Amino acid sequence: MHISFTKEEREFQQEARRFFAEKFPEDIKRKQDSGAVLSKEDYVRWQKIMYAKGWAAINWPTEYGGTGWTPIQMYIFSNEIARANAPDMLPFGVKMVAPIIYTFGSEEQKARFLPDILESNVWWCQGYSEPGSGSDLASLKMRADRDGDSYILNGTKTWTTLAHMADWIFCLVRTSTDVARRQEGISFVLVDMQTPGVTVRPIITIEGEREVNEVHFEDVRIPVNNLVGEEGKGWTYGKVLLQHERTNIAGVARSQNSLKRLKEKAAQTIHGGPALADDQNFARKIAAVEIDLKALEYTQLRTLAAVAVGKAPGPESSILKICGSEIQQELDALFMEAAGYFALPYVPDQYVIDFPEDERIGHGGETNTSLRYFNNRKASIYGGSNEIQKNIIAKHVLGL
Amino acid sequence: MDFSLTEEQTMLADSVSRFIANDYNFERRMKIAESDENFSAEIWQTFAELGWTAVPFCEEDGGLGGGPVELMLMMEQFGRGLVVEPYLANIILAGGVLQRAGSDEQKTNWLSGIIEGSLQAALAFSEPQARFEIADIATTATADGDHFTLSGQKAFVLNGGSAELVIIPARTAGAQNDTGGITLFAVPADSEGLSRKSYKTVDAHAAAEITLSNVRVPATSVIGDVDAGHAILEAVIDEATLAVCAEAIGIMRTMHDKTVEYSKSRVQFGVPIGSFQALQHRMVDTLIACEQSHSLLLWTALLTSEGKPDARQAISALKYQVGTAGRLVAEEAVQIHGGMGVTWELDIAHYFKRLSAIGILFGNADFHLDRYVNLSAI
């Protein structure tokens, strides 16, 4: 048993650390550190910097422009990007749709879509959930009816993150109802958001931002060659993707970074008042999450070691999702608790760079702590809710 | 043993609950909360006309002579309706100080206006460095002839932006955390040297940060005795804590009820989600949390209205309970609503935010558990 890195891995770690220290733009960093929402322009600028370094697609094989990294390298990279508190690539293109395209798509589709995803020229969003189909995704109703060389789409997708900024959407749609299992009538299609008949309506989330949307499709005509893989196989493809989403969701390195910041915060005094770190109650709570997080780090490393010797991540990845989201949420609650009354002013706009310093409320980020706590209740809901994860474990691990 | 209410108490609770059902639906509440004023002057007048602004004050002061039980009943309903009108700031906090310690002249000048609904007031009970310690006061008041000069900072003054009168606790003697040496001052908000940054809060109420730089007030602005403000402040904050706990319990019950309803109508996998035992047990847990909290609320309200010495400890017990049980109920309600639970559009999100804010207000669960321990040691 050993957990030390090889010489090459340590060198790689240094390289990544240097890259983030030197290349992550200062103005975006300031927003990110105070918990403000980043604009599309911020993301694109940063993602293009990662692209220029050749690090846009850490999970892709080299033949499509990915890094071809080992799981250990990806792990080191995720630690370093979190340590720098730099944002990850938005997942919808590079982590979600691209693996499906390069695994199941045609040569034409690969050539057409992958380069623009890599370069952050085209933005994607994920159209799975529908108003009547959340946890029970296989009940989805949005239809794709064949008409010559086209499909005609009708239906509604919902909770679509960043659809209002996206150029394309990938959808699970129903191509047939005449099947033994309802999963068999589901297909995976790609839709240009500019196609006539697509409308996007905002859904404002609890903290007051526009993060998700409803996307309506009314007689939307798309060419048949926007179907990925085989008709009726979409569910199988989509499931592969969900598995990916679940390992990413653990967010161990991000949580370690937040824990570090929480400790720094607790050690500070506000206007000469006593530091919260001296309060035993609070110190114990920090210790408790720290212990949970250490355990999760090793649970993740165990999964990683298994993947490194060629085993596929199984339903155990559900454990990572459950523990990872609960730890993030507990950290959010502790940030809010640390802020005391300063968690309560609703002043989300005060973190832009040019906001006058003397008009700010709080001492740095406190007023955003409650908004983040409220908003991040989503972490145990999306990507397959924690209840659904437990059902998966009960069924596939425990055999119940 | 009798937990039943008097006829007057029942009528009061019914009248508030009717008002909320008929005149304060969620849509209207959201309109008011999103307006610049942050509360409705018209509704505030209605509260005064219905006599609600007079409830906790004694009859000689123009009040209705209600006590903790009446406040509890009203606040529970305000919780259910997510009422944003500044009842707490005006009536319980500022009004509470004036009622307990105000001179006849001060009551005529200020309290009657508060009861009539014509005067907006606030109590600056917190300072930036103080966290939840009300005795931690760095704001100073220096005597100068028949005047005092006040300087310092107050944080999170509820209703501080609209208030025409702000009650400022300031230090006239003693060290920063001493309970002795605190004096309460009635300060007009337009006094020279008083500046404020107003804002809405995440739970759709309003507050302000207030800075005092050499604000000169006459000695007649002292409320009660010089150096003796702490006991008044503590009694008022205790009553306010009880009141917000009642409000919280109204919210918890509503969130629980709405969640159970939702689980009966939301269908996934061909059945209502309420049929999954994984969720059923959790809704039973939230019901238990509501019942246990309600029991502590009744106990505390009774001890307080009988003026029992252990009422203070009971208030801390209750606030601790509401902090922990409230978080459980709120988080479960959101979770069981799925994505809907984190949308602005649905009331659940707004109940959640108010409940979380109450969790912090006047000290969080940890603070009150410590206070409970300290009070038992006495």
Ligand SMILES: Cc1cc2nc3c(=O)[nH]c(=O)nc-3n(C[C@H](O)[C@H](O)[C@H](O)COP(=O)(O)OP(=O)(O)OC[C@H]3O[C@@H](n4cnc5c(N)ncnc54)[C@H](O)[C@@H]3O)c2cc1C
């Ligand atoms: C902020 C946010 C962003 C999102 N982004 C996207 C996106 O980009 N694209 C996309 O397609 N979707 C997205 N989603 C949707 C997300 O995947 C769904 O919200 C999720 O699948 C849950 O579905 P639901 O909201 O309909 O809840 P429901 O399925 O109605 O569930 C309600 C509650 O019932 C529980 N439940 C359901 N079934 C069971 C069961 N069998 N046993 C026990 N408990 C059960 C759930 O766990 C939950 O607590 C997003 C959601 C949110 C909140």
